[in-house]
Ligand SMILES: Cc1ncc(C[n+]2csc(CCOP(=O)(O)OP(=O)(O)O)c2C)c(N)n1
Ligand code: SF4
């Protein structure tokens with residue numbers, strides 16, 4: 001059991017634009033192992049939502065099954081949560097979003113949940129560009145069933161018991177880009193500074209946002225030889241850029257014109273400011289990132305930061321031409337064609 | 351033997367040659383003459399090339415079930431020729447394309463052959479190669495009309511309705527029709543000893559298939575999210591929803607859809623989406639058949655245990671596995687009733703006509719939301735994909751959707767100590783909340799793991815047992831909400847009873863009529879839903895022997911009755927048909943009369 005936040009709150013605790021303190025974004029006490037990467041991600045979600053001044057009850061948080069999928073209980077207590085079945089969170093999120101397109105959808109999942117049993121749903125929710133933020137808490141193993149290799153375990157990675165993984169690992173970000181994801185980022189649970197602005201940017205994106213977060217399992221996969229251990233990730237982490245999330249109203253200074261800085265305007269008018277851009281890489285150029293990911297793979301580097309962003313993204317409800325009003329708010333008046341129409345239909349069937 | 355309005359015509363066609371619309375033109379023209387008619391497609395799992403049959407029963411008495419014995423066979427498929435000739439009843443007729451001579455060895459002495467050179471006629475009269483092929487079908491419709499005394503005027507009217515806006519097409523169609531009629535007039539005696547005579551027996555009834563009716567019912571029932579994965583015979587149910595929604599559910603200002611339909615990647619996803627949408631307060635459904643239902647089991651357990659409404663239409667086909675995918679059966683009952691691992695039980699609706707498909711599909715959403723649980727709408731291929739004559743659809747404009755116990759922001763504000771899974775009213779049904787309703791109240795964590803009344807995770811045995819028992823109580827409440835059975839007598843009159851449901855109703859009603867005419871008194875009950883209400887139990891208690899008619903091998907409904915009502919198995923006698931064709935009256939009469947003779 002571990003604590004992801006202090007229980008005591010100072011009376012002068014900072015408030016966000018809605019007048020809420022960080023506490024209003026917290027969840028219940030985590031029951032994960034002390035030091036589990038997933039807890040750090042939960043904390044980053046709390047910070048991101050607090051800083052973005054999202055109304056907690058306007059968020060729906062969903063998950064599949066796994067240690068990672070338990071985390072929605074540990075953040076945003078004032079949000080409705082849905083812990084679904086193993087690997088099937090994307091479909092539940094899709095249905096929920098179709099029912100009410102006005103809420104913010106935040107899904108969390110594990111590498112087992114998303115890359116094995118739920119790989120199909122993961123692929124298809126991306127294709128449909130569902131407007132949601134999807135965080136994969138990726139530890140290269142099945143934490144909850146005691147550490148078996150997952151499909152994202154890298155080839156050659158050594159498990160705690162000493163066995164070597166023979167199979168090709170799935171690169172969640174590369175596959176997501178291939179499948180048409182419109183926002184793809186990679187991060188590390190130990191890098192709050194990078195993760196928080198990424199979550200904020202993802203939540204502001206209209207369309208499917210994936211953040212694949214390497215999140216070590218301290219109990220089953222943090223041993224030497226594992227490519228998902230804290231030590232390994234710290235050594236091999238190659239940040240493509242550092243990123244600031246710039247809310248709409250903030251003034252944009254000339255400083256942003258520097259060569260190694262790129263400003264990207266988001267759908268809702270916010271900006272992300274990417275600093276220290278990696279040579280030859282542009283997150284709005286798909287080919288450049290596909291190439292960068294391949295090169296990084298050969299060099300055993302883990303590229304982190306915002307990998308890809310399509311600012312022209314059209315999300316599912318707009319793709320299929322659904323009304324702007326949430327479908328769950330429609331009443332008999334809008335839904336039921338009535339008896340007169342039915343009489344005409346009857347007449348046509350005689 | 352002359353008989354008016356009482357015969358069976360079967361068409362033997364090749365799949366994908368345009369025969370379907372000609373055949374339904376034939377059936378509909380009889381319907382338009384005010385004579386009861388039922389038509390069944392017997393088709394292969396194939397898009398083009400394999401044999402397909404279409405069977406039309408004409409019945410003055412309004413019997414709409416399938417009947418054995420073919421009075422007239424129309425053969426335009428050389429592949430199945432031998433079998434088709436053999437299937438005509440002695441004294442019956444065999445209409446065929448005489449462009450090619452029939453093999454001598456296929457000929458029968460005891461039936462009449464009517465050869466029409468369909469191909470020759472079409473080659474001579476039409477120049478377009480496609481028309482040469484297509485109009486063969488219309489030529490035989492014309493020939494049949496002459497032979498059976500069907501009104502050409504009605505057929506022409508139907509053709510001009512069909513080609514409204516494309517009037518140019520009516521002329522060659524009518525020409526083909528007359529070519530067929532004229533050929534008969536010149537070469538054969540007509541009309542035949544069995545034929546159609548105009549009546550007023552159809553009244554205001556309509557002709558539609560169950561899937562189309564159910565899709566429309568879902569529109570009226572307020573469904574706004576549909577997720578599905580294609581599978582015969584359920585596909586046309588979703589197509590129907592989409593067709594009607596596209597007409598009736600457009601926002602007048604923007605032209606956008608007040609609904610969404612998503613073709614999912616598989617049935618796991620289809621049911622997941624429907625559950626997600628219902629969880630979030632939209633009425634959503636999915637439609638599938640046996641293989642899809644198998645895949646949906648895990649999710650149904652989640653919806654049951656976490657108490658999320660969802661409507662699932664299962665248009666049953668022959669199993670197990672891929673089975674006979676284009677043949678009918680009622681063989682998913684047990685799986686549907688107890689879908690998922692663990693202790694579960696689900697509400698089933700058992701429509702028997704398109705009218706009931708419309709009504710029950712609409713009602714399913716009320717039931718699901720009232721009970722906060724899955725409702726499975728169980729039809730079959732026969733009902734779903736064949737057109738049935740049925741009473742017209744009705745809708746009460748004062749009807750309000752019953753959205754069940756959902757707390758809005760004010761109610762949440764006022765609520766004391768709300769808990770998602772608390773049984774406040776003693777009916778086993780708790781109060782739910784929707785995401786986004788209230789800033790600080792009503793949020794909870796939906797989960798398939800054990801939880802307490804406040805939706806918190808709990809592995810406490812007492813808590814688990816309490817919640818499981820409440821779910822059981824909820825299913826008791828369901829018995830008072832689901833539609834009760836239909837009885838065919840005011841008071842029980844016999845020691846023998848018969849139970850049936852769904853499409854067996856057609857054959858069963860005919861069987862009852864015939865047996866009653868023979869002086870055999872039998873009480874009958876048609877089931878409309880599961881779990882069984884008190885009346886079902888009373889009916890069985892009141893009879894010494896009860897026949898249970900169903901279309902599967904293992905007598906699944908009988909098993910459900912035994913299991914749920916603790917009936918002595920010896921009391922329930924199986925009457926089964928599971929060969930993939932709809933059950934006939936003969937099959938029901940036979941065992942019942944046999945038992946009755948014994949007891950005399
Ligand atoms: C249908 C099904 N199969 C298997 C399981 C058992 N199971 C629970 S969690 C899990 C793996 C979770 O791995 P991951 O998604 O990576 O989450 P982690 O625990 O590593 O965070 C498995 C196989 C299950 N719950 N449901
Ligand atoms: S087993 Fe691993 S993934 Fe699960 S809580 Fe413990 S450290 Fe985290």
Ligand SMILES: [Mg+2]
Nearest residue numbers: 110111139141
């Ligand atoms: Mg994992």
